[in-house]
Amino acid sequence: GAVVSQHPSWVICKSGTSVKIECRSLDFQATTMFWYRQFPKQSLMLMATSNEGSKATYEQGVEKDKFLINHASLTLSTLTVTSAHPEDSSFYICSASPGIYRNTIYFGEGSWLTVV
Amino acid sequence: QKEVEQDPGPLSVPEGAIVSLNCTYSNSAFQYFMWYRQYSRKGPELLMYTYSSGNKEDGRFTAQVDKSSKYISLFIRDSQPSDSATYLCAMNSGNTPLVFGKGTRLSVIA
Numbered sequence: 367g368a369v370v371s372q373h374p375s376w377v378i379c380k381s382g383t384s385v386k387i388e389c390r391s392l393d394f395q396a397t398t399m400f401w402y403r404q405f406p407k408q409s410l411m412l413m414a415t416s417n418e419g420s421k422a423t424y425e426q427g428v429e430k431d432k433f434l435i436n437h438a439s440l441t442l443s444t445l446t447v448t449s450a451h452p453e454d455s456s457f458y459i460c461s462a463s464p465g466i467y468r469n470t471i472y473f474g475e476g477s478w479l480t481v482v
Numbered sequence: 483q484k485e486v487e488q489d490p491g492p493l494s495v496p497e498g499a500i501v502s503l504n505c506t507y508s509n510s511a512f513q514y515f516m517w518y519r520q521y522s523r524k525g526p527e528l529l530m531y532t533y534s535s536g537n538k539e540d541g542r543f544t545a546q547v548d549k550s551s552k553y554i555s556l557f558i559r560d561s562q563p564s565d566s567a568t569y570l571c572a573m574n575s576g577n578t579p580l581v582f583g584k585g586t587r588l589s590v591i592a
Contacts, residue, residue, distance in 0.1 A: 409584040473525040
């Protein structure tokens with residue numbers, strides 16, 4: 367099946383610093399990429415949708431200035447958590463879709479962020 | 483009523499059992515239905531993808547969609563300990579974000 371790679375898998379950072387997470391589609395061009403956040407034993411919470419070459423669409427309640435998303439190419443999207451705080455510690459997962467329709471979505475392996 | 487309802491479990495079954503996982507939904511516009519498997523601390527893995535009503539089989543897994551009842555199921559035959567994971571249903575109407583169930587935690591005991 368399609369492969370979506372996410373990096374890093376684990377990251378620990380100090381409070382106040384910024385962290386960048388990369389999401390790559392390895393064997394298809396991803397017109398649309400999604401970023402999710404997941405708390406322990408809870409379902410996925412969609413944070414934002416990004417389309418290649420345009421600004422990301424953020425879900426209600428997600429701070430766009432804190433969670434910067436860039437989708438500069440058809441195979442790469444990045445999520446930057448700016449001025450991270452301990453409450454930003456979470457499991458962040460990206461997903462990618464090969465078409466303009468938001469189905470047949472493949473997920474990355476996820477990135478565990480711990481802010482200390 | 484939530485858009486997608488899924489029993490969170492946990493569901494514990496003996497090895498070899500047939501497992502039935504279910505979701506109900508309220509939005510009649512949903513046409514695309516997916517089941518994902520998520521192991522602890524990993525990203526979800528697409529298991530089954532179904533369009534509209536009907537059945538789809540892949541190895542030990544069978545997905546069923548009943549749009550008239552707004553009910554979808556995933557059956558796992560001859561369950562194995564390696565099937566122990568959280569199973570998430572997801573669905574959308576095509577050009578809208580996926581809506582996920584909360585996931586059902588399954589444990590298959592050897």
